[in-house]
Amino acid sequence: MQARTSGGVARKIFLIATEESGDRLGAGLMKILRQRLGDAVQFEGVGGRAMAGEGMTSRFPIEELSIMGLAAIVKQLPKVLRLIRQTATAVTDAAPDILVIIDSPDFTHRVARRVRARDSSIPIVDYVSPSVWAWRPGRARAMVGYVDHVLALLPFEPEAYRRLRGPPCSYVGHPLIEQLVTLRPSAAEQARRDGSPPVLLVLPGSRRSEIRHHIDVFGAALGLLRAQEIPFELILPTMPHLEQAVRDGVKGWPVEPRVVVGETEKRAAFRIARAALAKSGTVTLELALAGVPMVAAYRAGVVEAFVMRTMIQVNSVILANLVVGENVVPEFIQQDCTPQKLTDGLRDALTESALRRRQLEAFARLDSIMSTGSRSPSVRAADIVLATMREARR
CATH class of the missing domain: 3.40.50.2000 (Glycogen Phosphorylase B;)
Structure with a gap:
């Protein structure tokens, strides 16, 4: 396996977003990370048009996961499971400095669990919390095993994670407040x-x-x-x-x-x-x-x-x-x-x-x-991603 970068070598960040809303969030995060790291960053992963505009070549078109209806999901399940396996393998083969999963928990969390099982040294940040405060609250506790930090769009979510004994969770802000x-x-x-x-x-x-x-x-x-x-x-x-x-x-x-x-x-x-x-x-x-x-x-x-x-x-x-x-x-x-x-x-x-x-x-x-002070949601998210990377290198 390729060793992760250190010293002055470019940092490798693997991002996964499989819906249009997540693609926009991922692009905003990539833009700030590139501003912070300059040429010393390399992006890999899965994303749509917005992330492609920030320099990512997606491992597969996210339209492959545009599946609606129970019957369609059952019919497409073998393909979805194959994409989960392939994406997890791509992450561990790439040996990134960090994995950022963005929304779409039915897909991204399954990838994250596989990655953590194969290489526990890769830190994982979850951008957009699943609705643990509304249903299936046990997910918060389970996430401790494979997520190092949750970036929340809603201001009440960090307290929900504390109450449910989930991983660290920080409110970074909803993209709507920038609009x-x-x-x-x-x-x-x-x-x-x-x-x-x-x-x-x-x-x-x-x-x-x-x-x-x-x-x-x-x-x-x-x-x-x-x-x-x-x-x-x-x-x-x-x-x-x-x-x-x-x-x-x-x-x-x-x-x-x-x-x-x-x-x-x-x-x-x-x-x-x-x-x-x-x-x-x-x-x-x-x-x-x-x-x-x-x-x-x-x-x-x-x-x-x-x-x-x-x-x-x-x-x-x-x-x-x-x-x-x-x-x-x-x-x-x-x-x-x-x-x-x-x-x-x-x-x-x-x-x-x-x-x-x-x-x-x-x-x-x-x-x-919903205020995020003087920093935009993308900036706050990037700050936590970078801090999580630094912590993992200690």
């Missing part, structure tokens, strides 16, 4: 947000399965809201690969939305929106940081719903609620996700209600709650 200028309205946009008719966003999900589960009930709720003669202009932001599924899904809606496509158009809609109806997920934190009161909902298939009922251990599944530490966003999950309940919540989110005021007051605290 506030794209979420907060200008004076003209604020005037539109306060104007009439109010802009109502509807966000049924970022996957085809989520759109399928939410599109009909969301449309029915919006029809009830219009029947109550509450004025609103409806905007539905989506991504290019989902546009046709969305347009097909809204054909039967009693209220026709204006569909906007792409991240730039989505953020522009956030800046003028007065309220939103959103599928539970990261988008609820995005809306909260944009100062948009909302109603959140979630419907899932039979298997996923069973898992949620039996394994979720938090009193809210809404990320915005978890970060502010208060259940200010009403959530309607599974059988509670009905047109009437969504409509009642939306009416309060659109009008000058106690619910709307409570949300806006809570969201105003987010800048303080």
Whole structure:
């Protein structure tokens, strides 16, 4: 096995990211590490277009792991297991100074466990904590065996790891806090947000399965809201690969939305929106940081719903609620996700209600709650990666 670098020889950093969000995080981390180490760093691993732009040649296209649905996962399982084995072997053959696994725990943690078993001298940092605070809390304790440090995106996660006796965990910050200028309205946009008719966003999900589960009930709720003669202009932001599924899904809606496509158009809609109806997920934190009161909902298939009922251990599944530490966003999950309940919540989110005021007051605290001081999340993450490398060389 090749000895790891020491002295003035270039440091070798192996990174693994298999989803687009992780690819962006990895690219940001690589950029700062290169600024710190200059030519004395060599990157290897698995990543997407953003990490390729920072100089990495991926071991395989991350699209190979874009698998949706239980049947598809079962069918593709042999390929996934082969990629896990091959990636772990690539890490140990490369003998890097550190391994950074980024999100996608079902893949990256399996690689990390194999690497630790084969070469315990390779330090391992996990960038983005799995949701140990929500379900399968035993994972935190198990991670002690193969993760040296966890880089958390959410401010409450380090305390969760201490409580669950997991590995050291540090809050580095969520990438959204570096994007506030794209979420907060200008004076003209604020005037539109306060104007009439109010802009109502509807966000049924970022996957085809989520759109399928939410599109009909969301449309029915919006029809009830219009029947109550509450004025609103409806905007539905989506991504290019989902546009046709969305347009097909809204054909039967009693209220026709204006569909906007792409991240730039989505953020522009956030800046003028007065309220939103959103599928539970990261988008609820995005809306909260944009100062948009909302109603959140979630419907899932039979298997996923069973898992949620039996394994979720938090009193809210809404990320915005978890970060502010208060259940200010009403959530309607599974059988509670009905047109009437969504409509009642939306009416309060659109009008000058106690619910709307409570949300806006809570969201105003987010800048303080999520602050990373003078250092960006990527810088804080890079500092811990470098410190972990130094510690391992002692």
